Amino acid sequence: MDENSLKVGSNEMELVDFRIQKQEDDSVYEGIYGINVSKVREIIRVPSLTELPGTPEFIEGIFDLRNVVIPVVNLAKWMGITEPEGIGKSSRVIITEFNNVLIGFIVHEAKRIRRINWNDIEPATFMSGTGSLESNKITGVTKIEDENVLLILDLESVVQDLGLYEPDVDNIPEELETFSGLALILDDSSTARKIVKEALMKMGFHVVEAMDGEEGLHKLDDLYESYGEDIAEHLKIIISDVEMPKMDGFHFATNVKDDGRFNNIPIVFNSSISDHFSEGRGIEAGGEAYLVKFEASSFYNEVARVVRAHMK
Secondary structure, X not given: OOOOOOOOOOOEEEEEEEEEEEEEOOEEEEEEEEEEHHHEEEEEEOOOOEOOOOOOOOEEEEEEEOOEEEEEEEHHHHOOOOOOOOHHHHOEEEEEEEOOEEEEEEEOEEEEEEEEEHHHOEEOHHHOOOOOOXXXXXXXXXXXXXXXXXXXXXHHHHHHHOOOOOOEOOOOOOOOOOOOOEEEEEOOOHHHHXXXXXXXXXXXXXXXXXXXXXXXXXXXXXXXXXXXXXXXXHEEEXXXXXXXXXXXXXHHHHHHHOOOOOOOOOEEEEEOEOOHHHHHHHHHOOOOEEEEOOEHHHHHHHHHHHHHHHHO
């Protein structure tokens, strides 16, 4: 790994900065967006696409990429944006992989790679309730140069809405192993927290929730106030997302493992990022396992394995 690579626990992420142009009357406006580099396989010119009859207009078609058939979504059309004429000449397809799904997104320009500290990313709560399709698909915002704002797009939510991915929540083992005690879950997505919470409750755990790494550390402090040095006898496992504003999962785990009060409590990462590099980073950060959202059978089996190992 070169010296410029992200260090585990640095609380930084790398984003692909891409642009979407919007035509309004005689003016063109530029939207600035970002997605995690860990979800990007490659960026290519728009290939020849095969149209799929009966699909929404924003699904441009499919193409074969090294013997893998990939659907392609036009983000501008999906957002209901009127595209300027001639914009297609500079358009690119960002090939992404997350939740073990490959999908391409057409953007008007792929600009650069940005390294940003999670602490500089704010949840996009101010956009909730605006009623726009776009507002419900932004997970975070961060300021960049010239007082511009970059919006971090929630691709998982987009893909679920398109029906191209559904979390596997029903594949429950016939002999589900149950436990007692507490489990702490961290995830900025209320939908993801609900899925994980319900799974853990089926295993017998009482669940404590946090929206990001900072809140997760506060919850641990609260639990220590209640249980003191016996905390590990009560808090059996921590399930953490990786991508979270303010403090990501890797930085959270590094803090936990550096704290003598909590370093013997096992951590399992549960993320949509499905590349092997991130899995390795998760183990390096102190995780006992790295799971891809959401495969019920793998989740139940790995959580049971990790908890059993720490009960010995």
